Amino acid sequence: MLKGKVLVAQGGGPTAVINESMVGTVIESRKIPSVERVYGAYHGVSGIVDEEFIDLTRETTHNLEMVGQTPCSALGSTRVKPDEAYCMEIFKVLKAHEIDTFFYIGGNDSSDTLRILHDKALAENYDLSCVHIPKTIDNDLMVNDHTPGYPSAARFVALAFAGVNADNRALPGVYVAVVMGRHAGFLTAASALGRKFDDDGPHLIYVPEVDFNLDQFVRSVQEVYNKHGRCVVAVSEGIHDESGTPIMAKLAKEVEKDAHGNIQLSGSGALADLLTDYIKTHSNISRVRGDTFGYLQRSFLGCVSDVDAREAREVGEKAVQYAHFGDSKGQHTGSVTIHRTGFYSVEYHLTPLDQIAAKTKVMSQQYLDDSGHDVTSKFLLYLRPLLGSGFPESARLRMNRVPKLLNS
Amino acid sequence: MLKGKVLVAQGGGPTAVINESMVGTVIESRKIPSVERVYGAYHGVSGIVDEEFIDLTRETTHNLEMVGQTPCSALGSTRVKPDEAYCMEIFKVLKAHEIDTFFYIGGNDSSDTLRILHDKALAENYDLSCVHIPKTIDNDLMVNDHTPGYPSAARFVALAFAGVNADNRALPGVYVAVVMGRHAGFLTAASALGRKFDDDGPHLIYVPEVDFNLDQFVRSVQEVYNKHGRCVVAVSEGIHDESGTPIMAKLAKEVEKDAHGNIQLSGSGALADLLTDYIKTHSNISRVRGDTFGYLQRSFLGCVSDVDAREAREVGEKAVQYAHFGDSKGQHTGSVTIHRTGFYSVEYHLTPLDQIAAKTKVMSQQYLDDSGHDVTSKFLLYLRPLLGSGFPESARLRMNRVPKLLNS
Numbered sequence: 001m002l003k004g005k006v007l008v009a010q011g012g013g014p015t016a017v018i019n020e021s022m023v024g025t026v027i028e029s030r031k032i033p034s035v036e037r038v039y040g041a042y043h044g045v046s047g048i049v050d051e052e053f054i055d056l057t058r059e060t061t062h063n064l065e066m067v068g069q070t071p072c073s074a075l076g077s078t079r080v081k082p083d084e085a086y087c088m089e090i091f092k093v094l095k096a097h098e099i100d101t102f103f104y105i106g107g108n109d110s111s112d113t114l115r116i117l118h119d120k121a122l123a124e125n126y127d128l129s130c131v132h133i134p135k136t137i138d139n140d141l142m143v144n145d146h147t148p149g150y151p152s153a154a155r156f157v158a159l160a161f162a163g164v165n166a167d168n169r170a171l172p173g174v175y176v177a178v179v180m181g182r183h184a185g186f187l188t189a190a191s192a193l194g195r196k197f198d199d200d201g202p203h204l205i206y207v208p209e210v211d212f213n214l215d216q217f218v219r220s221v222q223e224v225y226n227k228h229g230r231c232v233v234a235v236s237e238g239i240h241d242e243s244g245t246p247i248m249a250k251l252a253k254e255v256e257k258d259a260h261g262n263i264q265l266s267g268s269g270a271l272a273d274l275l276t277d278y279i280k281t282h283s284n285i286s287r288v289r290g291d292t293f294g295y296l297q298r299s300f301l302g303c304v305s306d307v308d309a310r311e312a313r314e315v316g317e318k319a320v321q322y323a324h325f326g327d328s329k330g331q332h333t334g335s336v337t338i339h340r341t342g343f344y345s346v347e348y349h350l351t352p353l354d355q356i357a358a359k360t361k362v363m364s365q366q367y368l369d370d371s372g373h374d375v376t377s378k379f380l381l382y383l384r385p386l387l388g389s390g391f392p393e394s395a396r397l398r399m400n401r402v403p404k405l406l407n408s
Numbered sequence: 409m410l411k412g413k414v415l416v417a418q419g420g421g422p423t424a425v426i427n428e429s430m431v432g433t434v435i436e437s438r439k440i441p442s443v444e445r446v447y448g449a450y451h452g453v454s455g456i457v458d459e460e461f462i463d464l465t466r467e468t469t470h471n472l473e474m475v476g477q478t479p480c481s482a483l484g485s486t487r488v489k490p491d492e493a494y495c496m497e498i499f500k501v502l503k504a505h506e507i508d509t510f511f512y513i514g515g516n517d518s519s520d521t522l523r524i525l526h527d528k529a530l531a532e533n534y535d536l537s538c539v540h541i542p543k544t545i546d547n548d549l550m551v552n553d554h555t556p557g558y559p560s561a562a563r564f565v566a567l568a569f570a571g572v573n574a575d576n577r578a579l580p581g582v583y584v585a586v587v588m589g590r591h592a593g594f595l596t597a598a599s600a601l602g603r604k605f606d607d608d609g610p611h612l613i614y615v616p617e618v619d620f621n622l623d624q625f626v627r628s629v630q631e632v633y634n635k636h637g638r639c640v641v642a643v644s645e646g647i648h649d650e651s652g653t654p655i656m657a658k659l660a661k662e663v664e665k666d667a668h669g670n671i672q673l674s675g676s677g678a679l680a681d682l683l684t685d686y687i688k689t690h691s692n693i694s695r696v697r698g699d700t701f702g703y704l705q706r707s708f709l710g711c712v713s714d715v716d717a718r719e720a721r722e723v724g725e726k727a728v729q730y731a732h733f734g735d736s737k738g739q740h741t742g743s744v745t746i747h748r749t750g751f752y753s754v755e756y757h758l759t760p761l762d763q764i765a766a767k768t769k770v771m772s773q774q775y776l777d778d779s780g781h782d783v784t785s786k787f788l789l790y791l792r793p794l795l796g797s798g799f800p801e802s803a804r805l806r807m808n809r810v811p812k813l814l815n816s
Contacts, residue, residue, distance in 0.1 A: 040805065054810065079579070269677015269699075289702075296572065301571045301574075404459040406500065
């Protein structure tokens with residue numbers, strides 16, 4: 001059961017609803033009489049080692065509710081992944097503050113951090129409950145039907161494509177937009193939900209699950225352009241050739257690597273510019289434009305799926321309930337997972353950390369169209385309920401043509 | 409007065425509310441008993457020459473209302489600027505279809521098109537009423553307090569910066585976002601409305617009205633970074649050095665030119681990448697990210713200021729009323745202009761075309777801070793009411809620090 005002091009932290013890339021999970025954890029913990037204090041670690045595990053704690057028991061409910069509706073980790077985040085020595089530093093601080101329950105909100109890296117931490121705690125005879133609360137716009141956590149943060153980012157991407165498709169109809173040409181996603185194409189695939197009419201874009205959707213071929217890409221763009229007089233393309237930042245080499249690395253002169261040794265894909269417009277340049281030099285199409293949705297897709301203020309917000313809050317609440325009461329098997333440590341039970345309803349389970357940690361879920365074949373550049377109706381059906389209520393609808397004028405008198 | 413057939417068209421870059429103006433024009437025209445038909449030219453003046461007319465009298469009010477709420481020119485747009493020969497082609501088609509009233513929704517290029525057309529019509533003894541309906545996200549039309557389309561784009565930019573500022577707080581570093589605006593910095597300046605707390609970004613705002621110096625830029629970024637441990641920057645795509653050379657042209661290896669001979673600024677992430685590269689190579693800051701808001705800021709579905717939508721509708725309605733009844737001086741030709749009368753209220757006038765046509769309004773000195781990289785409180789007061797109701801608010805946790813026990 002929860003008692004004394006409990007700790008919550010946020011790790012990895014922010015999302016639009018990550019604070020709902022934090023607020024759910026805090027408010028639910030504060031309801032438990034044996035809980036004296038709820039601490040927040042400032043900037044994830046590095047905040048623990050630096051002993052940077054915020055007393056969330058002294059925060060008002062009203063402000064917590066407002067923070068819940070604000071995008072991006074209010075407790076700050078980190079990309080740090082603890083090794084054994086780092087774990088010992090963490091335990092030292094937790095012991096000093098008499099904390100034995102740790103809620104960590106994050107993606108597969110954060111769940112792996114929790115797995116390492118919990119294993120090390122067992123080995124050290126330190127009684128530490130670790131509950132991972134899922135979060136990632138990439139939607140790439142195993143076991144989960146989907147992950148909090150993804151639906152709101154998907155809503156942003158779908159609305160963005162509905163808009164740029166209308167823009168591209170008004171001033172025709174080729175338009176390429178790069179969407180976040182290193183290994184999983186779920187977020188890029190969400191662009192398909194921006195379509196309404198048969199000839200709406202995105203006409204081509206490229207995800208990392210399908211090998212990318214530059215020549216075939218230009219041929220497909222030219223085909224769509226010949227048919228519709230325009231072409232809207234959605235591309236995952238993580239697209240790669242058949243050897244697995246990122247297209248970004250193939251086309252760019254130099255690439256930056258992140259803390260985990262991965263090529264830095266976000267925070268630059270390079271891939272979109274490289275692809276539009278390639279189209280310009282390999283086709284006769286003159287108006288070719290590219291955008292990179294960048295950080296807006298995970299942080300934009302005021303673009304939240306209400307379904308996402310509700311679920312993000314619930315996984316925070318459930319984490320506290322599992323840590324306090326244990327799950328049906330008496331487990332107090334694990335990852336809260338989301339399971340779809342109807343159209344549309346979900347239930348939550350506590351899943352062993354090693355089933356989530358450091359693993360990546362990608363789009364299943366049933367969601368990918370045989371063409372290699374589209375999604376299936378099964379995917380549309382999977383995603384639609386997640387986008388939430390009040391999804392804006394676009395409309396067109398009916399083409400009641402006036403008979404020509406001169407040029408007929 | 410309006411009679412027989414009237415024509416409406418849309419020109420230049422799309423906005424989120426340009427269809428409200430079109431729908432206002434169509435619905436108001438359809439109320440006038442002497443109007444037999446309301447035609448829409450498909451893709452602006454080129455649609456007239458190609459005799460591509462859509463009969464908007466046969467469109468339902470319900471669908472018109474839905475189209476009004478959809479971003480981007482539903483009638484299609486064009487970048488064509490007619491010369492004398494082109495005007496003669498236009499007259500030929502208008503005569504054949506017995507059209508003598510033309511409503512053109514657009515920016516300063518479109519109003520110049522209308523001026524040329526109207527002058528040529530006078531010279532040719534062709535009785536043509538031309539009413540320009542203002543539209544531009546750049547907010548750069550003379551006489552007008554502001555222009556429809558700008559408030560919604562400004563709302564997008566402000567919300568985007570509120571979000572990326574929170575993202576940058578969670579994972580600190582330098583973040584540079586490029587905003588549309590070749591000569592006028594109004595849209596980039598809107599980023600200031602995303603700030604709430606004292607240390608919120610954007611910490612630096614660069615507009616084309618102020619000469620840009622790369623070395624001073626890096627120094628300012630380093631100063632903010634030293635103070636806050638992070639730095640968020642808003643940059644207009646049109647920034648230039650003291651000689652007037654665009655920074656884009658200075659740093660890029662090759663530049664594309666548009667139909668009017670201007671350097672193509674939008675549709676590429678080049679400027680953001682060039683600026684972030686420059687910071688990386690001229691400072692010791694490691695995490696430097698750049699985004700280009702691109703076409704989303706003018707086309708995003710579901711990010712509309714209700715004040716903007718209302719005014720965009722009204723200028724369409726007023727255009728029809730001026731064309732039908734004439735203004736107080738009996739004029740039936742001109743540009744509908746918006747004038748602020750209170751905090752917040754507006755009224756509309758019909759202004760001679762040559763006061764608007766091909767002229768560009770930029771930010772006045774009273775809106776620009778002496779530092780050269782911020783706006784004044786006068787600008788905040790000018791813009792705030794335009795952003796409309798229901799503007800989402802961000803919140804922070806209060807920093808109730810827990811006393812350190814080990815590292816104190």
